[in-house]
Amino acid sequence: MAIPYWRLSGFYFFYFAALGGFTPYWSLYLKDIGFNAAQIGELFAVLAGTKIISPNLFGWIADHTQKSMPIIRTASLLAALLCGTFLLAHSYFWIALITAGFSFFWHAALPQFEAITLFHLKEESHRYSQIRLWGSIGFIVAVLAIGRLLDSQPIALLPIAITALLVLMGLTTLIVPEASAAHHEKNAIGILQIIKKPEVIAFFIVGMLLQLAHTPYYVFYSIYLNQHHYSSTLTGGLWTLGIVAEIVLFVYMKRLLAQLSLRTIFLFSIALAAIRWLMIAWYPDDLALLILAQLLHAATFGGVHVAAIHLVHRYFGRQHQGKGQALYGSLCYGLGGVLGSFYGGYYWDSAGALFVYSISAMACIMAWLITYFWIGREVSAGRALG
DSSP, X not given: XXXXXXXXXXXXXXXXXXXXXXXXXXXXXXXXXXXXXXHXXXXXXXXXXXXXXXXXXXXXXXXXHTOOHHHHHHHHHHHHHHHHGGGGOOSHHHHHXXXXXXXXXXXXXXXXXXXXXXXXXXXXXXXHHHHHHHHHHHHHHHXXXXXXXXXXXXXXXXXXXXXXXXXXXXXXXXXXXXXXOSSOOTTOOOHHHHHTSHXXXXXXXXXXXXXXXXXXXXXXXXXXXXXXXXXXXXXHHHHHHHHHHHHHHHHHHHHHHHHSBHHHHHHHXXXXXXXXXXXXXXXXXXXXXXXXXXXXXXXXXXXXXXXXHHHHHHHHTTTTHHHHHHHIIIIIIIIHHHHHHHHHHHHHTTTOHXXXXXXXXXXXXXXXXXXXXXSSTTOOBGGXXX
């Protein structure tokens, strides 16, 4: 069966376009309607916290029913519906409640779609980055378009733009065919046996630390730039530059995977992440260094993400792929995101951005050491993954 390249790519385009409307500008929206840094951090913690529960719940259902697409379609359309209700709420309680409901379904979709994509690719998993890059393109389109919109229009329009992108994402799921493991493997290893392996535990700790480090960037980077008098257009441009660098990496990732081990890519990317956060922390008024820091997004997100997705694919196999992707999403993006949101929010005003981003760098250094001693030593060149 032919790989449904454009249908898979379409979902990634609109999912990450919605993320491109949300991530750079939502903190500015919350600030505009009257919330302080601690409250913004708490709301982003709610957003990340649903990743701890939602992906695991829906991953378990998907692996037991072998029917992921109905779950993805339902979750996508409910996320769009709930996002639209942000227009009706301005109090902290209602914003938090809607955030919990909206993100619960939004976060259910992506891990299962990652599993669907890998099932469709079968023995051509090295082509994953060629599909995933369309998500990065969608992110860029949304960041630039919404940044330009907000320079001339009130930020109150932001929930409408994000909801429209989520509706389009939901519509793309209607044309993506189902895919799942062909059959249950005899004598398949149980999920608990996989999770208890020291290397898998280390992998999840590293993922959590890296997301903890990234979260203050996602939550406060636009506010940070605004505090240093960068315009919305330039802010959007810096976000976009990072994603362009990410796309370039995705284009060449197939070649890198053929020449370098996942361990090498992982270690190099994590080291660059520590350098990136230190540059952002110490040189906010140096545009040249901010540009260089954004170029490092190719490694700090793109390199880490592709290596991590391949490692999950390897660790959990076809039989537990849905649960494996869900665990990666919940423990790394969920728990790591909650911790990053809380520490970023509570220390942003009291200790300052320099402290917050320096802690991010320290978390990456810890992640690098754990990776060096425990992860990927048995993994040879990326082509061995198949």
